[in-house]
Amino acid sequence: MESIVILLVLTGYFFAIGKISGQDISVSDSLKNDLQKSTNTESKIKTLLRLSTEMESFDNNKALLYAQQANSLSQETSNDSLVSACLNRIGACYIAMDEFPSALKYTEEAKTLAEDKKIIREVAIALGNLAIIYEALGDYKRRSEYDFESLKLFEQLNDKYNIGIRLGNIGIDFFYLGEYEKALEYLFKSLKIAQEINDQPGIASQYNSIAGVYLEIYKDxxxxxxxxxxxxxxxxxxxxxxxxxxxxxxxxxxxxxNQQNDSAIQYYYNALDILNELNSPHNLAWCLIKIGQYYSNAGKSEQSLKNSLAALKIGQENNLLEVVLNSSAILHNVYLQNNDFENAYKYSLVENRAQDSIYSQQNQKDLLKLEFQYNLEKLEKQRQIQQQRRNFFIGFIFFGLITGIVIVVLINSRQRIKVKNALLENQSISSELNFKNKELSINLMALIKKNEMLADISNNLIELEKEAKTSETKLAIDKISKKIRHNSDDKLLKEFSTRFQEVHEGFYESLLKKYPDLTQNELKLCAFLKLNMSSKDISELTGQSIFALENARYRLRKKLGITNSSVNLVTFLSQV
Incomplete structure (x- = not known):
């Protein structure tokens, strides 16, 4: 029967918004007392959210009002989790009121905020709400996709309670998609989790849903x-x-x-006793319709009219058009069977008006669904465009980052090559300088030895001059000796100066720039000292006496401004 499917869906609906069963009014009274006593803003928000959830079974408008009050208070806090919870609750209230455009608006806001702040629980709840919205559009495939996404997030949180709820919802998704074996598989999974955590309402709800599948589909x-x-x-x-x-x-x-009518009417009356205690006009009216139909089929007009009129009254008071249609149809038929054509006609008019209203309402719903579907597709396109822009922006940043890294690596590599080349060049220059220094030292020693040898030759010539018998011979030997001394000194010093400047390029220029009064002999002395030559070595090279060299050194110190200083002359010149 149709009612079985309706009740099966109803169970899934309660799961989807996180409300499995009705609560006693005393719970709401207790929460209201808590709200009055609470002084903490966040505590008030949580109480208002609970009140909204509880009131949804009795009064959707009050449920929405509590959710909106909670949302207003949440704006005064910096608690993003509470803000997204309030938005989700408002979305759930609009779902219960079949106002899906508003439901989508608040649910999307909740989802966006929760995703941005990485509040996994609220993202999962928002996905569950979106699943219900797509169900309203008849898109059960999309609903199941959202239910699966919600399930994955609750599995990350290891939230057994909500995992069980989502598994039950997925079972109902498969029921609508005609995959009944899959539907039972997930309903049993939900049942198992409810049993593991001892969720009694959840166990009972899943038993009810499983029974509905076996009855409606398998006729078992x-x-x-x-x-x-x-x-x-x-x-x-x-x-x-x-x-x-x-x-x-x-x-x-x-x-x-199963045509067991006596048992059927007994259970209908048992249900009626329970439903009369609850504020559930929809279920109460349908129970009365079933009883009215039973008595109509049994030919008991009085009982049929009594129950059908009661159902009609509830339907008219609560604007339940399906109830009005079905109850007036029973009344029309009963009066017609009793030949009461006036009342039969009266209720046929009520039936027709209800049918027209349902048709008109259905057309409005279809238009709203089309508009909603359009807005949903528009929103999806906007989201895709935003995602494409975001991807482009991320790609651009990534490309820029990679390009920057490549440029930095190339610059760094080039710089390292430059540094390496500079080091190699410095090493080469240093090696060349060391080689020239060694060469200069060797040449210097050779010059000294050469000078010593020439000095010996000159001395030997002097001895020969003494032993010479004629004045012409003596004069000739003396000329040769002097010429050897003079030429050797000039050549030696000239060769030394050339070699020195090759090794210590710019040394003379630097000295003259700082001390322009230095003479050529003083510059040569500086060069000798730069090479760390002793006075004895300089004496042997230049032919000057050590005493004369010491005086020359003293005069040099005066010109360099280090007469009264403890600065070593050789050290001073090595730094020029």
């Missing part, structure tokens, strides 16, 4: 009845009146479908 009355009775036992034990009434109605339908 025995198995369906077994699960219904399990659900009934748990709902009674946990004092869950709303679920108890639902299960009793479903068992009545099972017996009615």
């Amino acid at each position: 009355y025995d198995k369906a009845l077994l699960y219904y009775k399990d659900a009934l036992a748990i709902s009674k034990k946990s004092d869950n009146k709303k679920l108890e009434g639902t299960v009793l109605l479903n068992i009545g339908d099972l017996f009615y479908m």
Whole structure:
């Protein structure tokens, strides 16, 4: 029967918004007392959210009002988790009121904020709400996708309770998609988790849903009845009146479908007793319609009229057009069977008006769905465009980053090559300088030895001059000796100066720039001292006496401004 499917869907709906069963009014009263006593803003917000959830079973408008109050308070805090929770709650309230455009608006806001702040729980809840919105559009495939995404996030959080709820929702998704084996598989998975965490309402709800599949799809009355009775036992034990009434109605339908009318009417009346205690006009009206239909088929007009009129009254008071249509149809038929054509006509008009209203309402819903679908597609396109822009921006940044890294690496590599080349060049220059220094030292020693040899030759010539007998011979020897001395000194010093400047380029220029009064002989002395030559070595090279060299050194110190200083002359010149 249609009602079985409706009740099965209803169970899934309660799962989707996180509300499995009705709550006693005293719970709401207790929460209201907590709200009045609370002085902490965040505590007030949490209480308002709970109140909104509780009131959803009784009054959607009040549920929305509490959610909106919570949202207003959340703007005064910096708690993003509470803000997204409030937005999700408002979205759930609009879902319960079938106002899907508003539901989508708040749910998307909640999802965006939660994703941005990485609040996984609220993202998962938002995905669950989106699943219901797509169900309203008849897009069960998309709904199942959102339910699976929500499930994955709750699995990350290891939230068994919500994992069980999402598994149950996915089971209902597969039911709508016609994959009944899959539907049962996920409903049983949900049942297993509910049993693991001892969630009694969850166990009862899944038993009820599983029974509905076996009854509606497989026509397995025995198995369906077994699960219904399990659900009934748990709902009674946990004092869950709303679920108890639902299960009793479903068992009545099972017996009615199986043509066990006496059992069916007994369960309908049991359900009626429960539903009369609850503020659930929709379920109460449908229960009265079932009883009215039963008595109509049984030819008991009075009981049929009584129950059908009661259902009609509830339907008219609560604007339940389907209830008005079905109850007026029963009244029309009963009066017609009793030849009361006036009342038959009266209720046929009510029936037709209800049918027209439903048709008109359905057209409006279809238009709203089309508009909603358009807005949804528009939103999806905007999201895709934003994502493309974001991807382009990220790609641009990534490309720029990679390019920058490559440039930095190339510059760094080039710089390293430059440094390496500079080091190699310095090493080469240093090696060349060391070589020239060594060469200069060798040449210097050779010059000294050469000078010593020439000095010996000159001395030998002097001895020969003394032994010479003629004045012409003596004069000739003396000329040769002097010429050897003079030429050797000039050549030696000239060669030394050339070699020195090759090794210590710019030394003379630097000295003259700082001390322009230096003479050529003083510059030569500086060069000798730069090479760390002793006075003895300089004497042998230049032919000057050591005493004369010491005086020359003293005069040099005066010109360099280090007469009264403890600075070593050789050290001073090595730094020039």
